Amino acid sequence: MVTIKEVAEEAGVSVATVSRVINQNGYVSEETLEKVKSVIDKLNYKPNSIARSLYHKTSNMIGLIIPDITNPFFPELARAVEDVAMMYGFKVVLCNSDQNPEKEMKYLDLFKEKYVDGIIFTTQSQESTVYSDLNVPIVALDRIGDTTIPSVVSNNYKGAKKATELLLQKGVKNIAHIRGPKNIAPSEARYHGFIDAVEGKGVNYTISEAEFQLKDAERKAEQFFETHTGIDGIFCSNDTIAAGFLKVALKKGIKVPEDLQIVGFDGSFFGEFIYPELTTVSQPIYDMGAVATRLLIKIIQGNQPEKLLYEMPTTIIERGTTR
């Protein structure tokens, strides 16, 4: 690694002058400017960002905490964060928390040590690690509750309500909702959306529960179809659950969408991989990541956010599992 000192020597000037050239501040004569620039090129000098960080207490890095990159929801989100951060000259450090508060704390410490300029975190669980006193700009993604932190979420309640209404409007008479885990905020919101769509409408409905995992969904589906008959519409709390129920239904010879209609939630890419293709409530995942990142950068740059809650709209994508 070539240092600023070497550049200075080679150019026959002081390090201060080189520094001025790099940072384009202070006075530098045209002549020395050219000279220094050419030496920088010649030596392929790149300022050491560690040293810079030490001085500025800033790193041009954004820390991103997600539960698990292996969960299909997050790669796109992470990608959006990276892309936008990149555009503004920030780098991203990505960490998987596994919803484990200890791991989360560990990463937060890491971030502080590394002088990250800001943090975006996505954690669907409701137990709150302490984010308030860490004195770094922060934005929450897909999380509600902590009303003091600027948040970007999609409208889970409304999306779920619309999805349920779609099923009813398509003629479903006996509807089921397979809800997600109780301690996960979006799952809760979707449940309420469903309830508010069916309550008082004179339709039969039933509620089951499954984890956001294929294996568990399949297991629950097996049980479900044995104990429930006559169900002709299911709204699942996410696409993974929907995929599990669809699979089991097909295996049992149930005709989809003729005899059973299914709607998922998320707009995961794999919804198009399966056949019939999954009708789903699509979240603007990439946009959510992009909005959150822009918001964070704004705060980093010293501007106050205009509002604390950014609710992003969901859209229904009608595909093969509804008529």
Next chain:
Amino acid sequence: MVTIKEVAEEAGVSVATVSRVINQNGYVSEETLEKVKSVIDKLNYKPNSIARSLYHKTSNMIGLIIPDITNPFFPELARAVEDVAMMYGFKVVLCNSDQNPEKEMKYLDLFKEKYVDGIIFTTQSQESTVYSDLNVPIVALDRIGDTTIPSVVSNNYKGAKKATELLLQKGVKNIAHIRGPKNIAPSEARYHGFIDAVEGKGVNYTISEAEFQLKDAERKAEQFFETHTGIDGIFCSNDTIAAGFLKVALKKGIKVPEDLQIVGFDGSFFGEFIYPELTTVSQPIYDMGAVATRLLIKIIQGNQPEKLLYEMPTTIIERGTTR
């Protein structure tokens, strides 16, 4: 952020002593040890890793370059790298190169600036950015060609051969291979595996090509089924292509696996999401990431790798798309 100096003052000792306590080297009397430790706890002092990096020219960070985290192959890989790195006290910076050499170079510069201790890169294209002269321990994942760099790959050739032989053994008479792009090494290796399995065996075979993307695969599948009749077995270069072909086949009312058998490659998670479940050649993705990371850390710690090429075995997972 509380600094070593503040701890020293509070404890009534010099920074040198505090440093000794933190790093557990040099002599410190039992008494001062206790004193300093308690102050560290009380002030919740964490050594600043930027300052450490500056001194040590080391960062406890590993740089990971992948083409695109949005491609289902990579999240698991990234996860493995992170998990193993974590176990050894390293952090991971993840970057998406989009197979773009410029972006790659940019990240490599970033890594050098940040004193990363080592780099793992995965790039399926064969054009080689210059990795040799960057003077940082490096390991290649899923890439062949540059024989000077320690590499971890799965046995694409052998897996493809086995997959093809499986189809033949299941009674397939008219077999097709949908190969991946020509400039991607694994796709090339799988092609050769297929060829070597069918050549001279007296079976009819045909070759088509598709991108590793669902939309393109579907388009190619539409064309394929129109121009080819009597095909009763297809080996696809990856699971995404297989998913596309399966979808179109089902749409056309072709019975799978009765009239058409399909085998994919990768062992992507979504193979279980579709119905019938995809028979596939599974790569030990997580293990590949883990092995590469351990290898890298070994090199970082100054040990020479025993060999330059680590070939990981593939396994066939027979599921619903074969009889």
Next chain:
DNA sequence: TTGTAGGCGTTATCAC
């Protein structure tokens, strides 16, 4: 317009 020097937080060498 340019250079000197102190400081960012930590570690390691060398005195004491």
Next chain:
DNA sequence: GTGATAACGCCTACAA
């Protein structure tokens, strides 16, 4: 056993 102190690479008052 412990404490100054120089050094890591860079930036910026302040001096010249």
